[in-house]
Amino acid sequence: SAVISQKPSRDICQRGTSLTIQCQVDSQVTMMFWYRQQPGQSLTLIATANQGSEATYESGFVIDKFPISRPNLTFSTLTVSNMSPEDSSIYLCSVDLSGVYNEQFFGPGTRLTVL
Amino acid sequence: AQKITQTQPGMFVQEKEAVTLDCTYDTSDPSYGLFWYKQPSSGEMIFLIYQGSYDQQNATEGRYSLNFQKARKSANLVISASQLGDSAMYFCAMREDNYGQNFVFGPGTRLSVLP
Numbered sequence: 001s002a003v004i005s006q007k008p009s010r011d012i013c014q015r016g017t018s019l020t021i022q023c024q025v026d027s028q029v030t031m032m033f034w035y036r037q038q039p040g041q042s043l044t045l046i047a048t049a050n051q052g053s054e055a056t057y058e059s060g061f062v063i064d065k066f067p068i069s070r071p072n073l074t075f076s077t078l079t080v081s082n083m084s085p086e087d088s089s090i091y092l093c094s095v096d097l098s099g100v101y102n103e104q105f106f107g108p109g110t111r112l113t114v115l
Numbered sequence: 116a117q118k119i120t121q122t123q124p125g126m127f128v129q130e131k132e133a134v135t136l137d138c139t140y141d142t143s144d145p146s147y148g149l150f151w152y153k154q155p156s157s158g159e160m161i162f163l164i165y166q167g168s169y170d171q172q173n174a175t176e177g178r179y180s181l182n183f184q185k186a187r188k189s190a191n192l193v194i195s196a197s198q199l200g201d202s203a204m205y206f207c208a209m210r211e212d213n214y215g216q217n218f219v220f221g222p223g224t225r226l227s228v229l230p
Contacts, residue, residue: 033217033218041222042206042220042221042222042223043160043206043218043220044220045217045218048217058217090158092158092160094160101148101150101162101165101167102148102210103150103162103165104162104218105162106152106159106160107159108157108158108159109158109159109160111158
């Protein structure tokens with residue numbers, strides 16, 4: 001398994017501002033993932049971040065709105081830019097440790113409220 | 116088309132009783148994995164159990180078991196001897212080994228355990 005931390009755990013932001021969410025893993029991982037979970041909804045993959053390359057975004061998500069950095073094998077950031085109330089969600093990072101079941105391990109999430 | 120279907124938005128179960136949470140999936144990939152995650156109100160995602168498409172036996176992990184019916188494309192989670200701490204959202208997810216290897220999550224089922 002892995003210990004994954006996210007900062008901040010929650011935040012309340014004003015419309016039009018940006019927030020950067022950090023994800024730290026206690027071991028080196030190749031792939032990190034960012035998900036969005038809107039209120040009462042399931043998880044939707046935003047992008048996959050590999051160290052040393054551009055993030056791969058899923059349909060409906062663009063780099064200008066959700067820029068991602070992956071400077072090393074234990075750290076990644078997701079920025080939510082020019083926020084609107086529709087961006088109010090839980091944002092989760094996860095890692096693929098290629099363990100026994102190839103399950104993904106998730107961070108505790110960042111609860112974002114945009115006013 | 117939905118790849119993962121969970122037809123029960125909410126379920127109630129009496130403490131110490133067993134409960135089955137339904138999950139059906141859709142894929143043409145012969146190699147895939149099915150996962151169940153629990154999300155308490157705190158927001159973290161907790162991996163519960165895994166079933167591989169080639170596994171001959173149903174997976175079990177403590178009080179959790181997976182009723183895997185491959186021909187019907189169903190992977191129902193069975194929780195035995197429910198506890199109050201089992202109250203949470205439960206998500207079924209699939210990973211297609213040959214089609215991008217990204218996780219796809221179902222809409223979830225909210226389980227409430229009654230004392």
